[in-house]
Amino acid sequence: MQNANNVRTSALLASLGWLEHAFLPAGMAPPEEAACGHQRHSPTVVMSEAAFPRKQCEADGVIATGSRPVAVYTADCLPVLIADTRHHHVAAVHAGLKGALAGVLSQAVNRLCALGATRDSLFVAIGPAIAPCCYELGEDMLRTITANPRVTAPQWSSTQPVNPHAVRPQARATNQGIWFDLPALGQQMLLDMKIPAAQIEVLPVCTYCSAESQSSYRRNGHFSDGYALRYSWIQRRASSQP
Numbered sequence: 489m490q491n492a493n494n495v496r497t498s499a500l501l502a503s504l505g506w507l508e509h510a511f512l513p514a515g516m517a518p519p520e521e522a523a524c525g526h527q528r529h530s531p532t533v534v535m536s537e538a539a540f541p542r543k544q545c546e547a548d549g550v551i552a553t554g555s556r557p558v559a560v561y562t563a564d565c566l567p568v569l570i571a572d573t574r575h576h577h578v579a580a581v582h583a584g585l586k587g588a589l590a591g592v593l594s595q596a597v598n599r600l601c602a603l604g605a606t607r608d609s610l611f612v613a614i615g616p617a618i619a620p621c622c623y624e625l626g627e628d629m630l631r632t633i634t635a636n637p638r639v640t641a642p643q644w645s646s647t648q649p650v651n652p653h654a655v656r657p658q659a660r661a662t663n664q665g666i667w668f669d670l671p672a673l674g675q676q677m678l679l680d681m682k683i684p685a686a687q688i689e690v691l692p693v694c695t696y697c698s699a700e701s702q703s704s705y706r707r708n709g710h711f712s713d714g715y716a717l718r719y720s721w722i723q724r725r726a727s728s729q730p
């Protein structure tokens with residue numbers, strides 16, 4: 489779902505009445521009180537108390553057990569918002585290719601489960617990120633990916649997929665590589681952790697070719713037309729009773 493200000497939401501998370509969340513467009517500030525780590529493409533996940541004031545610690549995932557919003561910032565990486573319906577805990581995770589391969593998603597899920605969640609109590613939304621229509625990787629990188637034990641069903645294509653929703657030209661091939669599906673990798677990792685498929689939503693928005701302008705780090709690398717961080721946040725409503 490998307491409003492007039494290009495703020496996107498997940499229908500799945502919106503169906504849970506006890507939380508608020510948003511995938512903000514490039515350049516829009518998150519809630520002032522949001523906790524957020526200094527992101528390093530690491531598997532480190534911390535509690536919200538450690539990540540507020542913002543960026544005071546290094547972390548790529550933040551969990552809140554109270555009503556403080558937690559946020560991540562991305563450009564082409566996966567912004568992943570997680571809600572535990574059992575205890576009304578929430579998490580925001582920055583999962584690029586490097587962080588996903590390092591295990592940041594399993595760290596977040598394991599930490600939520602240590603706090604009382606079960607795999608079937610977790611609802612997850614993967615927000616706008618670079619999609620296979622624009623994400624070219626070299627064969628050497630593909631070999632690194634497929635050798636990673638967390639990667640059980642990599643999805644990629646040797647020909648560039650056409651994105652019918654593109655609002656600007658897709659990335660042009662630069663290195664005779666392959667077109668990798670990063671959102672599908674995140675989804676596969678969540679499914680492998682036994683989170684039910686019906687409780688995972690992937691927003692079909694490519695930061696390079698189909699989100700608002702200045703969303704993509706990679707596009708800026710090709711055209712130097714600028715990029716601004718995209719914040720994604722989630723928060724338990726103060727009034728919620730698990």
Ligand SMILES: [Zn+2]
Pocket residue numbers: 619620621622651654658659694695696697698
């Ligand atoms: Zn694209």
